[in-house]
Amino acid sequence: MKSEKSEFDLHRFLPFLMHHASEKVSLGFRDIYRDRYRMTRSEWRVLATLGQYGALTATEIVTHTGLHKTKVSRAVFSIEQRRWLRRVQNENDRRVHRLELTSQGQSAFQSLCEAGIAYDKKVRDFLGDADFKRLSDLLTKLNDL
Amino acid sequence: MKSEKSEFDLHRFLPFLMHHASEKVSLGFRDIYRDRYRMTRSEWRVLATLGQYGALTATEIVTHTGLHKTKVSRAVFSIEQRRWLRRVQNENDRRVHRLELTSQGQSAFQSLCEAGIAYDKKVRDFLGDADFKRLSDLLTKLNDL
């Protein structure tokens, strides 16, 4: 009778592997927005989402990013404090606010986009184009797990 | 002149993709050890490392897992509280403790190994063997980024 224990190797276990690689890639870019603007990951994602899609509501940001609504709420508050976004109350439904970047917010987004594209290139050069695409596709596929 | 902004898509940005997929995979298994034993991820990793390699020092656990030393310190404390591990002070260097699982700790490890293998199979079935291996290999490659 074979022991289950011997079949298990943490270093080949997908949750471990994924998290490990994710930290590596994700923290590499975090250093950039953290050092440049003192932003958290939630703030960066909210900024990026608003920069990419234009004005959205908090709920729409949740949908686009998968961030928890409390993270969005806090990130929006903090970005607003920097004067990087404005809230515009919806007249038909006063629970809802349109969130739109100010020009300062857009500048910061532009600057981080360029850094993001450079970072992307760095990882792509490391992996090679073919593997980079393979990896992106596999990760996208996992969204439906 | 083309704007950098238009080239940037958060949903195709590797740090975002990686983190998203990682959460999905990693939290799927977290539910198991959290619900079954009320463990945190750090605690699970320390348990798994001790289970797999036998007795180790805290520093060796850091090396094997990449966990921050404060996480290891706290996880060891908490696992010790459950009586799942014992500390044995090194006689030559009294700063160091050998950490070894008790039989209760080993049972818990066994139980989670089986769950881990089942979870692994679930993800493998979802992706297919070929893609599963491709993904594992790519993630392993990223460790050297």
Next chain:
DNA sequence: TCGATATAGTTACAGCCGTAACTGTAATTT
């Protein structure tokens, strides 16, 4: 030997996190 440096591991602190409960508003039911 003695002072300086390095290492193993812990802890205080301040910040981030998710859960659950909350406020305020809108929509639905009776």
Next chain:
DNA sequence: AAATTACAGTTACGGCTGTAACTATATCGA
């Protein structure tokens, strides 16, 4: 219309986090 239910967003709370400072021990260099 009043009561109920649903929804957008916020917040209190307790738990987890990393940084930096710490304790205790060991090692190195003069």
